[in-house]
Amino acid sequence: MPDLQDAWKGATEDEIVQIETIAGRPLPRFYRWFLMRMGHEMGPLAYPTADFSAPKVLECYARRMFAPNPRFLMIGYESDEMMPLHFFYDFQHSVREDARVTKSHALGGGFHHVFDTFREKLTWGSFLAFHLITLPQSCIGSFKRRDGGDLRATLDPIMESLGFVRPVETGPNCAIYRSPQASMATYSGPEGLPGYQTFRLAGQDSARLRRVLGQLGCESSLRVEVDEWRPPIVNGV
Known part of the structure; x- marks a missing residue:
């Protein structure tokens, strides 16, 4: 900006x-x-x-x-x-x-x-309003660590291995990730469910987002659920 x-x-x-x-x-x-x-x-x-x-x-x-x-x-x-x-x-x-x-x-x-x-x-809201919603394709869903432990302890290393950086340091209940291929914000309230956060992942096309979600889904301790694609994906594309 x-x-x-x-x-x-x-x-x-x-x-x-x-x-x-x-x-x-x-x-x-x-x-x-x-x-x-x-x-x-x-x-x-x-x-x-x-x-x-x-x-x-x-x-x-x-x-x-x-x-x-x-x-x-x-x-x-x-x-x-x-x-x-x-x-x-x-x-x-x-x-x-x-x-x-x-x-x-x-x-x-x-x-x-x-x-x-x-x-x-302020940071999470600005990243959502001025970056994530401007990208052509996004999906909304949730992450849950199966044992209810520290979600970020699992999520951060995977995102780093996929080339994402965290441009702004945050506490345990929200995060901002950015890479040339995609960007993501996660969130839970201060007294939310242990090991659970919602997310919005956005990028240029659904194929890139699916690759990120596929890598995250390979982590056995992590459950990934996608609730909505914006805009909706037609015929799986």
Whole structure:
């Protein structure tokens, strides 16, 4: 994405201090980085219905839509009326100079944990939106390690042997793989099924994707299931 940073606009230091005061603790290093660079405007990375800007966060707290909480900090306001689940940091699960991202309704209720870190949420979403869905052929499915163990411990070496690199380091619950032939993103929630992740694999044609899936399927400890081809494959091609 050429000149991406030219479309960003950061929050002011005063706005960052105000958010830190609401949090009642030092902000995670990544969140401070995000606010300094994209706290007013995310440019093409902006979400259609979720507002992660510093002014919106401060407005919501000023209007008492959310009460300051030592564990949870609202960082993204969701305007979708059908699913108004807002984004929060969960500081009880701080990791890698960041923290878990979870979702909940403004009126309360349970929390739905979505990513181990805010950095991973932004990176995974951007890779999907600006790369994977632009490729001509893709498939969606799931991986499961049969013994319920660490899926990435099995998946990473196989992908590396197939020529894939991981351009961005992530935690155990999502991954990004890229090669000249194909690209893939995997995901599971922070409290998902052990040894299980969904995936989207994309490339120029189905033959290349089938070769990758065939190699992964040869690993006896790994179960590979494909749920959908986009676009659908006609006559097996």
